Amino acid sequence: MMNYFPDEVLEHVFDFITCHKDRNSVSLVCKSWHRIERYSRRRVFIGNCYSISPERLIARFPGVKSLTLKGKPHFADFNLVPYDWGGFVYPWIKVLAETGIGLEELRLKRMVVSDESLELISKTFVNFQSLVLVSCDGFSADGLAAIAANCRFLRELDLQENEVDDHRGHWLSCFPESCTSLVSLNFACLKGEVNLGALERLVSRSPNLKSLRLNRSVPLDTLQKLLMRAPQLVDLGIGSYVHDPSSEASNKLKHAIQRCKSIMSLSGFLEVAPRCMSAIYPICGNLTTLNLSYAPGIHGNKLTKLIQHCRKLQRLWILDCIGDKGLGVVASTCKELQELRVFPSDPFGAGNDAVTEEGLVLVSAGCPKLNSLLYFCQQMTNAALITVAKNCPNFIRFRLCILDPVRPDPVTNQPLDEGFGAIVQSCKRLKRLSLSGLLTDQVFLYIGMYAEQLEMLSIAFAADSDKGMLYVLNGCKKLRKLEIRDCPFGNAALLEDVGKYETMRSLWMSSCEVTLGGCKTVAEMMPSLNVEIINESDQTEFNLDDGQKVDKMYLYRTLVGHRKDAPESVWIL
Amino acid sequence: MEKEGLGFEITELRLGLPGGGEIKNEKKRVFSEISEEEENGKGNGKSQVVGWPPVCSYRRKNSFGDKDGSKTSKFYVKVSMDGAPFLRKIDLALHKGYSDLATALEKLFGEVLKDADSCEFVPIYEDKDGDWMLAGDVPWEMFIESCKRLRIMKRSDVKGFGVLQPREAVKGTLKE
Numbered sequence: 001m002m003n004y005f006p007d008e009v010l011e012h013v014f015d016f017i018t019c020h021k022d023r024n025s026v027s028l029v030c031k032s033w034h035r036i037e038r039y040s041r042r043r044v045f046i047g048n049c050y051s052i053s054p055e056r057l058i059a060r061f062p063g064v065k066s067l068t069l070k071g072k073p074h075f076a077d078f079n080l081v082p083y084d085w086g087g088f089v090y091p092w093i094k095v096l097a098e099t100g101i102g103l104e105e106l107r108l109k110r111m112v113v114s115d116e117s118l119e120l121i122s123k124t125f126v127n128f129q130s131l132v133l134v135s136c137d138g139f140s141a142d143g144l145a146a147i148a149a150n151c152r153f154l155r156e157l158d159l160q161e162n163e164v165d166d167h168r169g170h171w172l173s174c175f176p177e178s179c180t181s182l183v184s185l186n187f188a189c190l191k192g193e194v195n196l197g198a199l200e201r202l203v204s205r206s207p208n209l210k211s212l213r214l215n216r217s218v219p220l221d222t223l224q225k226l227l228m229r230a231p232q233l234v235d236l237g238i239g240s241y242v243h244d245p246s247s248e249a250s251n252k253l254k255h256a257i258q259r260c261k262s263i264m265s266l267s268g269f270l271e272v273a274p275r276c277m278s279a280i281y282p283i284c285g286n287l288t289t290l291n292l293s294y295a296p297g298i299h300g301n302k303l304t305k306l307i308q309h310c311r312k313l314q315r316l317w318i319l320d321c322i323g324d325k326g327l328g329v330v331a332s333t334c335k336e337l338q339e340l341r342v343f344p345s346d347p348f349g350a351g352n353d354a355v356t357e358e359g360l361v362l363v364s365a366g367c368p369k370l371n372s373l374l375y376f377c378q379q380m381t382n383a384a385l386i387t388v389a390k391n392c393p394n395f396i397r398f399r400l401c402i403l404d405p406v407r408p409d410p411v412t413n414q415p416l417d418e419g420f421g422a423i424v425q426s427c428k429r430l431k432r433l434s435l436s437g438l439l440t441d442q443v444f445l446y447i448g449m450y451a452e453q454l455e456m457l458s459i460a461f462a463a464d465s466d467k468g469m470l471y472v473l474n475g476c477k478k479l480r481k482l483e484i485r486d487c488p489f490g491n492a493a494l495l496e497d498v499g500k501y502e503t504m505r506s507l508w509m510s511s512c513e514v515t516l517g518g519c520k521t522v523a524e525m526m527p528s529l530n531v532e533i534i535n536e537s538d539q540t541e542f543n544l545d546d547g548q549k550v551d552k553m554y555l556y557r558t559l560v561g562h563r564k565d566a567p568e569s570v571w572i573l
Numbered sequence: 574m575e576k577e578g579l580g581f582e583i584t585e586l587r588l589g590l591p592g593g594g595e596i597k598n599e600k601k602r603v604f605s606e607i608s609e610e611e612e613n614g615k616g617n618g619k620s621q622v623v624g625w626p627p628v629c630s631y632r633r634k635n636s637f638g639d640k641d642g643s644k645t646s647k648f649y650v651k652v653s654m655d656g657a658p659f660l661r662k663i664d665l666a667l668h669k670g671y672s673d674l675a676t677a678l679e680k681l682f683g684e685v686l687k688d689a690d691s692c693e694f695v696p697i698y699e700d701k702d703g704d705w706m707l708a709g710d711v712p713w714e715m716f717i718e719s720c721k722r723l724r725i726m727k728r729s730d731v732k733g734f735g736v737l738q739p740r741e742a743v744k745g746t747l748k749e
Contacts, residue, residue, distance in 0.1 A: 078624030135629065161631040167718075189631065193701065193719065219711060242712045270635075271712050294636045319636070343636065344626060376626060403626055434627075460625070485624070 007032075011040045020045045039063055046070070047505050049087060049111065050530065053560045054095035065104045066130075067092075071111035073508050073554050074458075075483055077135065080510060080552065082536055084567040087111040088138075090120075091565075097124040105130040105156075112136070118143030122150035129181075130156035140166035141192060148174040155208075156184040169194035169217070175202050182206040186213035188237045188268055193217040204229045213237025216270040221249055227256035235289075236260070237268035245276050254279045267291035267317075274302040284309035288336075291317040293343045304329040314338045319345040320354040320376060327359030331366025339372035344403065354403070357384035364391035371429075372397040380437055381409045385419025389426035398423055399434035405461045408438040415439050421446035424454075434458040444468035448475020456481040469493035473500050483508040491518030498525050506556035517546030519553050523573035530562060531555040531573040648717045654682045654694070654725040665717040671709055678725065693728045 014037055017023055027037040043066040046052060057064065071087020089111045096103055103125040113136045121128060128151045133139075141164070147157065148171050169192035175182075182202070187194070194217065203209060203226050210233060212226065218239035227233070243250045263283045272295050287310050292298055298306065299321040307313075307326070313334040320342050322330075330337065340363060342355055357380045364370060364387065371394045380402055400420075408415055416437040424430060424447050431453055435443065439462035447454065448471035455478055462468065469489040472482070473496065481504065490513030501507055501522070516533070523531040534552035562572045648665035661681050668674045678696070696708040700719045708716070708723070 075624065077629035078627050079630055080624045135631065161629065163631060189635075217715060219715075240712055240715065271714065293632075296636060343632065344628060345636070376628075401626055405625060458627075460627075 051558045054092045068107040070109045090117045107132040109134040112138040115143035119146040122146040132158040134160045137163040141168040141171045144171035145174040158186045167192045173198040184211035188213040196222045211235035214239035224253045224256045231259040235265040240271040242273040265289035269295035272297040289315040293317040317341040321345045324359035328362045331362040337367040341374040344376040354378045364388040374399045376401045382419035386422040389422035393426045395427040397432040402436045417442040424450040432456040441468040444471040459484045466493035480505045486511040510552040533571045652723040655727045
């Protein structure tokens with residue numbers, strides 16, 4: 001019946017389908033739907049930049065306006081991938097520019113972004129509106145200056161946790177007087193001092209500004225002036241928050257903050273004098289998101305008092321100095337909590353204030369809506385995990401990191417198999433899982449049996465044999481990303497079902513038992529996969545013996561064969 | 574680091590492939606075994622493994638305060654004092670705050686800077702933009718990053734500060 005509708009009608013219907021997974025499904029229905037869908041697709045998500053080429057992207061979606069690209073594998077975050085591994089965005093920008101694509105939005109994660117790329121973007125795409133860079137590197141303040149100066153309709157410049165080795169702040173002064181379209185500006189990760197007058201003027205002429213995240217260099221009196229000029233802010237990231245609570249500056253700040261009735265998200269406090277937190281209390285009641293994970297200065301009573309004002313919190317990111325008691329306060333205050341992330345404040349130390357299983361149990365009991373967790377802790381017990389599983393069956397993301405990664409249950413001295421088993425059995429919607437603690441093959445049996453919706457699994461220092469990996473590969477039908485380090489999985493597990501890897505985005509294995517010969521076999525059997533061996537050792541000669549264990553292997557499905565930009569330390573089989 | 578003749582080779586820090594016979598036919602590289610073979614660089618009794626705990630490198634560098642020992646850089650700046658024949662140099666990184674700095678300057682020049690009421694000097698500094706600023710306004714960490722040189726100026730030379738009330742500013746900050 002739908003075939004009798006003219007294309008425009010179908011296109012109009014498809015306009016309501018925005019999620020890329022749904023659009024992918026739509027395009028598989030029949031030829032005409034495929035055709036109509038591809039011409040009307042505006043947003044494209046590419047989870048691995050080496051799985052497809054820019055030329056093929058444009059051939060299929062000539063109307064693309066918004067592109068999301070991800071580059072390096074996740075473990076690059078933890079220094080397990082050489083800095084020059086790849087993930088360069090320049091080739092993409094070059095091709096998009098040459099084919100006249102009207103790019104408006106670019107979202108990049110773990111990619112290398114050169115100043116040249118940023119300049120090319122700023123000078124080519126006249127309607128460019130949004131640049132979001134997450135965990136990227138390779139650019140400096142010069143590239144940002146080009147974006148500021150040339151993108152006349154820029155709405156969003158969002159820089160999250162990028163490594164920018166440039167301490168100049170001149171880029172902010174490059175926004176022309178005619179730029180009044182900013183909706184979101186986040187430069188919290190930059191170190192340079194921006195011209196404060198230029199910042200104030202920019203905010204003054206941006207009536208649509210909803211999100212503003214400042215860096216450390218922005219002092220308190222500027223913050224106060226900015227808030228006076230932008231009381232419509234919804235999301236605020238405070239840079240420096242040091243003042244004397246009895247001073248005039250502090251009073252002015254309190255007044256300015258009280259005018260901001262729309263702030264729902266608060267972060268930063270990159271530099272903080274904790275006795276001044278009371279000035280923030282008036283807006284705490286509306287907060288749905290609070291990120292204090294970069295504010296080690298706020299702890300103890302000051303932290304818990306602050307949280308007690310935040311009854312509507314849905315998302316909370318904090319440091320483990322909150323302690324189990326502090327988590328108890330979260331549990332009794334934040335009944336709407338959905339996402340909790342507790343980061344370590346001192347990853348190497350004794351962690352006196354760190355959290356344990358007790359804090360997690362308290363939160364699970366008090367916050368039944370909890371569905372996303374990242375929890376770094378000193379220890380965990382099976383009993384606690386079983387309780388958490390019962391209290392919170394709605395977990396979509398469950399990432400537990402015990403600081404000593406092979407620590408057993410300290411009460412029973414048993415592995416944590418049963419605890420994690422309870423989590424996967426109870427949480428039927430679980431999509432992402434990270435394991436730690438002492439774990440045997442048994443936990444993987446449970447995962448393979450129960451984690452039917454699991455898409456991403458991270459494993460470290462676990463299992464006893466190949467069986468562990470096989471349980472997962474055989475059981476988890478929706479698995480897309482599997483990353484493993486320091487586990488005794490070898491060729492038998494790797495080669496059991498190589499066809500499976502074509503149904504996944506990628507597989508990472510480092511410090512396991514797989515050999516060069518095993519990896520070569522995968523590459524030979526599956527031409528649709530790129531199998532990369534990363535060897536960063538000082539050995540000038542890479543040992544070509546097939547029996548040699550491989551230090552790091554990263555394989556991923558691709559439609560465009562071997563990439564040409566791999567450095568010397570990466571060998572593509 | 575080599576400690577020849579003491580048999581510490583087994584604890585040598587390695588990132589390469591496990592060749593050389595240190596680990597043979599191990600089914601599982603247990604964390605504790607890896608820790609043993611890596612040298613303890615921090616001297617706190619806890620060993621470190623590459624990439625563990627899994628905290629992204631940006632967060633490692635930015636949320637652990639001073640504990641991770643990344644502040645090894647030096648911040649030497651010239652210090653001049655009105656009336657003194659020679660300039661001195663001081664490493665700002667060695668000091669914890671303005672109060673500490675005042676004590677150090679006192680030792681260098683022999684003038685009392687802390688007691689602001691009777692003090693006839695005002696500490697100012699030149700920042701990255703070339704402007705002369707009154708010391709004490711910005712947080713200490715920001716100060717040492719932007720300070721290029723220090724000058725201890727005679728109060729009688731301070732003209733037109735007016736509203737800023739340098740006495741209060743100096744008293745408030747150097748005494749913190």
